[in-house]
Amino acid sequence: MRKLVYYIGASTDGYIAGPGGEVDFFPVGGAQEAAAYAAWVNERYPETVPTPMREGAGLVGTPNRRFDTVVMGGGTYRVVYEHGLSSPYAHLRQYVVSGGFATAPDPAVTAVGGDPLALVRDLKKEAGGDIWLCGGGGLAGSLLPEIDELILKTYPVVAGAGIPVFAGGFDPTPFTVTAREPFPNGVLITWLARR
Numbered sequence: 001m002r003k004l005v006y007y008i009g010a011s012t013d014g015y016i017a018g019p020g021g022e023v024d025f026f027p028v029g030g031a032q033e034a035a036a037y038a039a040w041v042n043e044r045y046p047e048t049v050p051t052p053m054r055e056g057a058g059l060v061g062t063p064n065r066r067f068d069t070v071v072m073g074g075g076t077y078r079v080v081y082e083h084g085l086s087s088p089y090a091h092l093r094q095y096v097v098s099g100g101f102a103t104a105p106d107p108a109v110t111a112v113g114g115d116p117l118a119l120v121r122d123l124k125k126e127a128g129g130d131i132w133l134c135g136g137g138g139l140a141g142s143l144l145p146e147i148d149e150l151i152l153k154t155y156p157v158v159a160g161a162g163i164p165v166f167a168g169g170f171d172p173t174p175f176t177v178t179a180r181e182p183f184p185n186g187v188l189i190t191w192l193a194r195r
Contacts, residue, residue: 029185
């Protein structure tokens with residue numbers, strides 16, 4: 001069965017964005033460190049690179065390795081839409097959960113109202129690659145019962161406030177660390193599997 005994988009970057013204090021959706025405070029290091037980190041991400045998870053950036057990253061024509069579907073919250077989609085990307089991951093099936101979108105402004109994106117758990121449970125029953133949950137924190141909190149794996153890119157910065165990795169009520173959910181990989185730019189990637 002397909003897995004729901006929450007692959008996300010966060011500050012050391014657990015924020016995926018600032019209070020206004022800012023993400024430009026995440027340090028990527030010097031040019032050489034940033035290039036090495038980007039090359040690793042592009043090799044391992046090429047489908048997580050937005051479609052408009054794929055040509056510059058040398059990924060045009062690169063097959064999806066793990067994911068064939070992306071689910072994002074309305075806030076996450078709104079940020080990319082306001083930057084002119086109505087179909088940020090055209091190489092994947094794209095779903096945006098609510099966030100004020102009755103219909104998505106792009107026919108390649110499906111807007112979903114109602115219960116995100118039902119959507120994910122239906123997607124998991126289909127054949128195909130894994131499902132990437134790319135944000136945001138409120139949606140991740142709602143989908144916590146269905147998250148099978150967490151891939152957390154922790155950046156060496158304290159945000160102090162913002163959008164948490166998981167928003168919602170108190171719900172301790174155990175995961176097991178399966179791997180960790182540090183990078184010269186200070187990013188630490190941790191893979192966690194649901195127990």
